[in-house]
Amino acid sequence: MKKISSLEYNTLLWFLTRATFIEITAEILLNKANQDSWISILISIFLGLIPFFLFSYLTNKYPNKNIIQINQEKLGKLGILLNLILIATTLIFTICSFWIVTNFISSQYLYKTSKTILTIILILPVIYTINKKLHVFTKVSLIMFYTSIFFIIIILSGLVGNININNIKPILNNPSNNILYGTFCFIGFNILPLFLLNIIPKNQIKNYSPKKSFIFYLISTISLLNVMFLTISIFGIHLSKLYNYPSFHLLKRVSVLDIIDRVESILSLEWFLALFIQIVISLYFIKKAIEETFQTKEKTNNIIITIVCLIIALLSSIIFKTNGTEINYFENKLIYLLYISYLIIPLITFIKSLKNT
Amino acid sequence: MKKLIIILAIIIIPISGCGYKELNNLSIVTAVAFDKQEENYELSFLIANSPKSQTSSKEGEAKTTVYSSQGKTIAEASKKIEQIVPKQIYLGHINVVIISEDIAKEGFLNIADWLLRNPQTRKKFYLLQAKDEKAKNILKIVSPLESFPSQSIATLIESNSETKSVATNITYSNFISQILEKGYDPTLPSITIKGDAKKGSNEKNLETTEPESYLALGPLAIYKKDKLKGFLTEKESWTVNVLKNEAKEINYNVKYQNQDISIETNNLKTKIKIKNEKNIEITVSGKGNIYNINNKINLQNYQEIHKIEKKWNQNLKQDLYNTIKKITKTYQTDIFGFGNLIYKNKPKTWQKIEKNWNNKYLQNINIKIKTNLKIEGTGSLVETIKEAT
Numbered sequence: 187m188k189k190i191s192s193l194e195y196n197t198l199l200w201f202l203t204r205a206t207f208i209e210i211t212a213e214i215l216l217n218k219a220n221q222d223s224w225i226s227i228l229i230s231i232f233l234g235l236i237p238f239f240l241f242s243y244l245t246n247k248y249p250n251k252n253i254i255q256i257n258q259e260k261l262g263k264l265g266i267l268l269n270l271i272l273i274a275t276t277l278i279f280t281i282c283s284f285w286i287v288t289n290f291i292s293s294q295y296l297y298k299t300s301k302t303i304l305t306i307i308l309i310l311p312v313i314y315t316i317n318k319k320l321h322v323f324t325k326v327s328l329i330m331f332y333t334s335i336f337f338i339i340i341i342l343s344g345l346v347g348n349i350n351i352n353n354i355k356p357i358l359n360n361p362s363n364n365i366l367y368g369t370f371c372f373i374g375f376n377i378l379p380l381f382l383l384n385i386i387p388k389n390q391i392k393n394y395s396p397k398k399s400f401i402f403y404l405i406s407t408i409s410l411l412n413v414m415f416l417t418i419s420i421f422g423i424h425l426s427k428l429y430n431y432p433s434f435h436l437l438k439r440v441s442v443l444d445i446i447d448r449v450e451s452i453l454s455l456e457w458f459l460a461l462f463i464q465i466v467i468s469l470y471f472i473k474k475a476i477e478e479t480f481q482t483k484e485k486t487n488n489i490i491i492t493i494v495c496l497i498i499a500l501l502s503s504i505i506f507k508t509n510g511t512e513i514n515y516f517e518n519k520l521i522y523l524l525y526i527s528y529l530i531i532p533l534i535t536f537i538k539s540l541k542n543t
Numbered sequence: 544m545k546k547l548i549i550i551l552a553i554i555i556i557p558i559s560g561c562g563y564k565e566l567n568n569l570s571i572v573t574a575v576a577f578d579k580q581e582e583n584y585e586l587s588f589l590i591a592n593s594p595k596s597q598t599s600s601k602e603g604e605a606k607t608t609v610y611s612s613q614g615k616t617i618a619e620a621s622k623k624i625e626q627i628v629p630k631q632i633y634l635g636h637i638n639v640v641i642i643s644e645d646i647a648k649e650g651f652l653n654i655a656d657w658l659l660r661n662p663q664t665r666k667k668f669y670l671l672q673a674k675d676e677k678a679k680n681i682l683k684i685v686s687p688l689e690s691f692p693s694q695s696i697a698t699l700i701e702s703n704s705e706t707k708s709v710a711t712n713i714t715y716s717n718f719i720s721q722i723l724e725k726g727y728d729p730t731l732p733s734i735t736i737k738g739d740a741k742k743g744s745n746e747k748n749l750e751t752t753e754p755e756s757y758l759a760l761g762p763l764a765i766y767k768k769d770k771l772k773g774f775l776t777e778k779e780s781w782t783v784n785v786l787k788n789e790a791k792e793i794n795y796n797v798k799y800q801n802q803d804i805s806i807e808t809n810n811l812k813t814k815i816k817i818k819n820e821k822n823i824e825i826t827v828s829g830k831g832n833i834y835n836i837n838n839k840i841n842l843q844n845y846q847e848i849h850k851i852e853k854k855w856n857q858n859l860k861q862d863l864y865n866t867i868k869k870i871t872k873t874y875q876t877d878i879f880g881f882g883n884l885i886y887k888n889k890p891k892t893w894q895k896i897e898k899n900w901n902n903k904y905l906q907n908i909n910i911k912i913k914t915n916l917k918i919e920g921t922g923s924l925v926e927t928i929k930e931a932t
Contacts, residue, residue, distance in 0.1 A: 294662050355887035424723035425716055428659075438665055448665075 189392045194324035196402040197331035198383060198467055203406035205464035206375045208433045208457045209286040210516050212414065216432065217513075219368035221353075221423050222360045226368030227411045231404070233369060234377035238403050240532055241384055242396045247539055249388035253381075253532070254478040260538045266479060268531050273475045275527035276382065277494070280468040282520060284308070284502040285512070287461045293509055294434060295451065301503055309499040312462070316469045316495065317488050320386065323466050330459040337456045338409065340449070344440030345416055353422040354415070374521040376410065378528035379464065385471045430510070469495065570630040573607070573638050574693035576678035577654050579645035580613055584654060586620035587611040587679040589693050590628065591636075606690050609682050617657040634663040638693040640715055641671045641678040641734065647764065647771035655719055655769075666716040669700055672764035674733040674774060681734055684758050696758060700732060703760050708790035709780045710760045722769045726882020726893065726900060730783065733761035733774060767876045767901075775870075782866040785827060785859075786879050788813045794834065797855045805835035806855055806918065817884045820896050820904055827863065828915040831855070833922055842921050856914040863912050871908070875901050881908065 215223035248256050254272070257265035288304050296304060315323050358365075380403075388394050417432050420439060426432045434457070437450035473491045476482060482490065506512045574589035588610050610628055614620035625632055637658075646654055658664050673681055686695035704711045710732030713721075721729035738756030763780040765772050775783065784790040790811050796803045811829035818824060833842070833851075840847050870878060877883070882900045886893040896904050 297662055352887060356890040359890045421716075422720045422724065425720045428719075428723075435666070438667065 188319065188321045189390055190321050190324040190386070191328075192391055192393045192395055192398055194321075194328045195383070195386065195391045195394065196399055197327045198324060198463060199380060199399060199402045200331060200334075200406045201327060201460040201463035202379045202382060202467060203376050203403070204410060204457075205283065205379070205460040206286065207410050207413065208431055209290060210513070211372055211375045211410075212417065212433050213430075213513055214371045214517055215368045215414065216417075216423070216427050218360075218364045218371075220360050220364075220427075221356065221418055222358060222365050223368055223418065224354070224411055224414045225358065226365050227372055227407070227414055229365070229369045230372035230377065231407045231411070234373050234403075234407065237373070237377055237529055237532075238380060238400070240529075240536055241381055242399065244384055244532060244535060244539070245388050245394075246396065252387050252474060252478070253384035253535070254475045255387075256539075257531075257535055258478065260535060268534065269475055269479050272527050272531060273472055273479070275523050276468050276471050276475075277498070278520065278523065279379070280465055280472070281498050281501045281505060282512075282516070283461055283465050283468065284312075284498050285505055287458060287465070288502060289506075289509055289512075290431065290434075290457075294431065294454075305499045305503050309495055312465055312469065313492055313495045315466050316473065316491055320390070320470065323463075323470070327463050330463065334456045334459055337453050340442060340446065341437065341440055341453055342412075344442040344446060345420060345436065348420045348439055349416065350419055350422075353419045371517070371521060372410075374524045375516070376407070378524050381528040381532060382467050382471045384532070385467075385474050469498075568630055569633045570628045571633050571636050573636055573691055574640070574682050574696070575637055575658070576641045576643070576673075576682050577617070577646050578643040578678050579649065583613040583615060584617050584620055584646075585611055585613045585679065586617055586624065587682055588624055588628075588632070589682040589691070590632075591691060607685075607692060609679065611679055617654050621657070634658075634661060635665060637664055637668045638691075639669050639671065639696045641673050641681050641696075643673050643678040644675075644771060646678075647672060647731075647766070649770070651718075651766075651769040651771075652722065655715075658715060659719065667714050669697055669712055670715045670718050670731060671696065671700070672731040672733040672771065674735040674761045674764070676736050681736060681758065684736055684756060686758065687754060692758075696734065699734075699758065699760060704732075704789075705791050707781070708784045708793050709762060709777055711784055711787075711789045722766075724880075724883055725886045725897070726877060726884070727880045728768060728876040728878045729766045730763045730787075730878050731766065733764045735759055735761045765870065765874055765876055765878055767874065772874045772876055778862070779866050779869070782862050783870070783878060785811055786813055786815075786825065786863060786867070795831070795855065795859065797851060797858060799851055799854055800838050800840070802836075802838040804833060804838065804851060806831040806851075807834040808916070815879070815881070815884060817881070817888055819889075820885060820892055821907070822909045822911070823881055824911045824913070825863070826913045826915065827859065830917050830919045832920040833918060836921075836927050838927060840927055842924075842926050848918055848921075852916065852918050855918070856916050859916065860912045860914045864910060867910055871905050875906065877901060877905055881905065 212223075215226055219226045244253065244256065251259070254269050257269050257272075259265070261268060284305075287308060288301055291308075292299065292301050292304055315326065413433050417426050417436050420436060421429070421432060429435045434450065434454055437453045438448075440449060440453060441447045469491060472494060473487060476490055477484075477487050506515070570588075571591045572588045573591050576587040576589075578585040578587070590608050590610060592606055592608055610624050612620045612623035612627065614623055621632075640658065642651060642654070659666060681696075682692055684692055684695075686692060689695035689698060700710055700712050703709065711730075713729075713731060718729055718731065721727055735758070736756060737759045738754070762775045762777050763783055764774050781790055781793050785793065788811075791809070793808045793811065795806045795808055797806060798804075808829050808831040811827065814826045816824040816826070836842075842848065867879065870876065877900070882893070882897075882905065885896070
């Protein structure tokens with residue numbers, strides 16, 4: 187199998203961290219922690235190191251195996267059960283992510299286009315990509331990463347003049363419970379999905395370096411801290427809470443020297459790229475998990491994953507009836523599911539691996 | 544599989560129905576006016592006329608058209624306009640929104656939702672308060688200097704906020720944000736028609752060297768949360784903008800030896816320091832140049848300049864003080880955001896005083912004003928003409 191480069195691997199980390207922020211985390215944080223949302227993210231960056239190092243440990247400890255193989259080998263039948271839970275959770279998470287993309291496009295850009303048509307158009311590149319090998323979409327991720335960095339530079343230079351520090355005051359005026367709940371959500375939606383990368387064994391990555399991954403972890407989480415800081419300091423807390431997708435509305439204010447103006451549609455592409463990569467990685471996780479659990483051949487597996495993609499497309503169009511009701515589900519159900527699957531299960535694997543040594 | 548995906552993509556993409564329209568099939572709205580007609584809301588769109596198909600545009604043909612309609616809600620009125628406008632309405636290029644006094648007195652938030660919720664709008668347009676006129680009539684006034692009335696209003700407010708500081712440019716979303724802020728009451732620049740509104744809407748108004756009717760920016764409209772409370776005078780307006788740190792340039796007249804000396808002030812900076820809920824300290828600093836002087840004064844003598852400077856500092860200090868006292872006592876509104884500063888810097892104190900802020904604390908607040916204004920230039924002349932004779 188063709189190996190992927192360490193940089194390519196880390197770009198996946200970058201996108202997985204950023205993917206759900208604009209739709210899920212930003213909205214929950216602003217509603218719970220208000221002006222102190224950026225403090226919640228700051229705490230998350232430190233606390234998030236625990237799952238980050240846990241995932242890194244498992245990658246390093248078993249360089250020839252992915253997490254599904256590790257579970258099967260170390261936990262036996264329990265491992266198979268846990269793998270099935272992981273498949274189910276990842277499937278639900280992917281359905282939600284796919285819903286986020288279609289809903290964002292249909293509510294902000296193509297509000298006169300049928301959601302079904304949008305869903306079909308969006309699922310086609312996903313099916314095409316997932317039927318390719320890992321190195322193909324990590325290459326895609328690398329190209330998208332450079333695009334993403336270019337967009338971020340434009341966004342920063344176009345917004346920096348609008349910052350009003352007074353808007354983040356009063357600092358620490360919200361109950362500490364709310365700030366910590368924000369931290370809980372940020373870790374759940376933006377750091378725990380990094381677990382999906384454990385489907386790529388270390389020996390498949392050229393010159394894998396935990397240090398480089400750590401630097402990418404820091405850069406990507408700090409970039410989200412920056413998004414939140416810009417949103418609150420430019421809009422103020424009231425407008426930030428009022429808008430659906432406040433970080434997207436922020437892009438409408440980007441103006442570089444009055445020359446680069448009205449570019450929010452292009453700049454928001456960065457968020458689509460992140461979600462696209464996240465959906466593809468989740469599907470790759472499901473594909474590999476099915477392959478290992480049910481010992482299917484590649485051709486059969488490709489057919490199965492195509493059917494899974496179609497199921498995702500179908501379910502994502504019926505999962506939430508009204509735009510706006512999804513946050514309740516994300517906040518009260520999905521978050522716990524993510525913690526159980528992407529933190530508790532790897533913890534069980536970790537404890538078992540410690541006992542064995 | 545690959546072939547199937549490619550075929551599906553080819554079939555699906557052209558039928559996606561993204562609502563693409565050619566430019567000449569769109570009615571591009573460049574300004575919006577909100578009025579009240581008895582129980583109904585009246586919504587008016589200023590639409591930029593696209594060239595008519597198969598005809599060449601004629602000289603003197605109006606470049607814009609105003610369409611209005613009424614409804615119980617703004618959305619209903621909007622739908623009614625769509626029924627009378629032959630092309631598809633496009634709201635992505637709105638430049639200016641004007642609200643009538645009736646709407647503002649009743650509460651701006653009653654109509655604010657529609658434009659902010661609409662995904663087509665960009666929320667960056669200027670918001671103005673119509674004064675002594677229907678908001679709709681203001682949209683109709685044609686300007687000899689700009690093609691579209693909306694552009695004329697936008698340019699007027701941009702240039703005025705930089706050179707005169709009576710009006711400041713405030714966007715629709717910022718105004719809503721200010722309404723929602725704790726301890727803050729917003730202000731809006733006002734706009735009115737000078738002359739006959741009917742004549743001003745006629746293209747003939749452009750054919751004379753002195754238009755019979757034109758638009759003029761008025762003083763600031765002051766609000767208590769989302770409700771209009773009144774209008775300030777021109778002097779009070781720029782004073783308020785100085786205090787809010789929004790004045791870029793002001794022209795100040797100092798009475799000295801029974802003559803008015805004009806000082807053009809720039810680089811004005813205002814700092815407001817909250818000592819506690821009862822004491823506020825304001826520091827205004829800036830530099831100015833003598834712009835017009837008809838006295839017989841030796842400008843090369845620094846003592847004379849210093850005396851003018853001292854008088855200027857004293858007078859401005861008094862003006863600022865009077866304006867604050869008048870507004871807080873008469874309107875009981877906190878357009879300076881003193882309460883907001885307390886909330887942001889001393890949130891626990893704010894919790895205690897929030898309920899009685901406007902009617903008790905604000906009116907009795909002790910204000911200490913310090914000014915640090917310096918004359919740094921006397922223009923192109925080294926002495927006054929009268930002194931030279």
